[in-house]
Amino acid sequence: MLDAFDQKKDHILKEIGANSESHLDASPKGTIDIFCIPIINEINGNPNYVTTSSCSGRVSVFLEGIKHNEDTTAQIGAKGYEGRWVFVTHDPDELPLWYDNVKFIYQDQNYKELTPNTRYLLYKYEPLILHVKCRDTKLATALYTTAMNCGFRESGIGSNNVVAIRISIKLDVPFGYLEESLGSLVSFVTRDYLEVLTKLSDDRFKENFRKMNQLHQAIAALSLSSDGVNHLTSKQETREERRLRKMQLGLAKREEIRELKKRAKEAKEEVQ
Numbered sequence: 001m002l003d004a005f006d007q008k009k010d011h012i013l014k015e016i017g018a019n020s021e022s023h024l025d026a027s028p029k030g031t032i033d034i035f036c037i038p039i040i041n042e043i044n045g046n047p048n049y050v051t052t053s054s055c056s057g058r059v060s061v062f063l064e065g066i067k068h069n070e071d072t073t074a075q076i077g078a079k080g081y082e083g084r085w086v087f088v089t090h091d092p093d094e095l096p097l098w099y100d101n102v103k104f105i106y107q108d109q110n111y112k113e114l115t116p117n118t119r120y121l122l123y124k125y126e127p128l129i130l131h132v133k134c135r136d137t138k139l140a141t142a143l144y145t146t147a148m149n150c151g152f153r154e155s156g157i158g159s160n161n162v163v164a165i166r167i168s169i170k171l172d173v174p175f176g177y178l179e180e181s182l183g184s185l186v187s188f189v190t191r192d193y194l195e196v197l198t199k200l201s202d203d204r205f206k207e208n209f210r211k212m213n214q215l216h217q218a219i220a221a222l223s224l225s226s227d228g229v230n231h232l233t234s235k236q237e238t239r240e241e242r243r244l245r246k247m248q249l250g251l252a253k254r255e256e257i258r259e260l261k262k263r264a265k266e267a268k269e270e271v272q
Contacts, residue, residue: 005135008133033055040054042219049143051132052132054131055128056128056208057128061122061123062122063085063185065083066117066119083119098198099198105184105186106190106191107188108188118178120174123175125170127211132162137161144156146218146222149218150214150218151167152215171197
């Protein structure tokens with residue numbers, strides 16, 4: 001009979017296996033980010049860990065919801081009450097000229113006209129985040145330490161031995177607002193400034209994927225010892241062995257992501 005952790009993991013893996021365009025999960029995207037799949041598979045291949053949520057990193061433009069109504073006081077960055085995503089992508093290839101696909105009105109703004117009820121447009125870059133449920137505290141500590149050693153300094157251990165793996169390379173910039181009377185999205189920065197934000201985000205995507213690959217390699221290096229505690233493998237690699245291993249791992253991941261993107265495109269075309 002499975003213990004509580006194994007039962008939970010079995011249920012989660014069944015949900016992950018069923019996730020598709022026709023069986024969406026509770027996230028805004030509805031499906032697992034393809035760039036996350038290699039590291040998710042690595043984690044879930046370990047009997048002591050299971051991913052409970054993930055995001056490979058994304059750029060989003062969010063229109064705040066209504067901040068005041070009869071039942072509430074002001075809510076900063078309100079996501080409820082008609083808040084909505086204007087643009088979202090997890091793929092840096094979709095970033096170039098994204099702002100040309102949104103109907104913005106570009107104009108200088110008299111900031112005295114902005115009120116506590118103004119619904120702002122927020123441009124965000126958010127990096128990789130993983131939540132991983134671990135079998136026990138020792139294993140959670142091992143995974144947390146691994147993440148911290150890879151530079152994921154915003155990581156932490158929560159209740160029920162869930163490790164949140166996070167890194168601080170965010171962008172969070174207000175750049176416009178909703179003109180209520182016209183129902184129009186107004187940008188009070190120029191198109192050139194939005195291009196600067198785009199380039200900054202592209203740089204963050206590159207750093208994010210570099211750190212994710214580093215984390216993937218570190219987790220792959222974890223092995224299960226006879227006493228049940230994860231530790232780094234004791235076998236010392238030569239410099240050449242390490243170089244070849246990293247090259248092979250990088251090529252394999254690149255090919256896996258290329259194939260996943262191809263399948264996702266084909267599945268999207270079938271749905272349409």
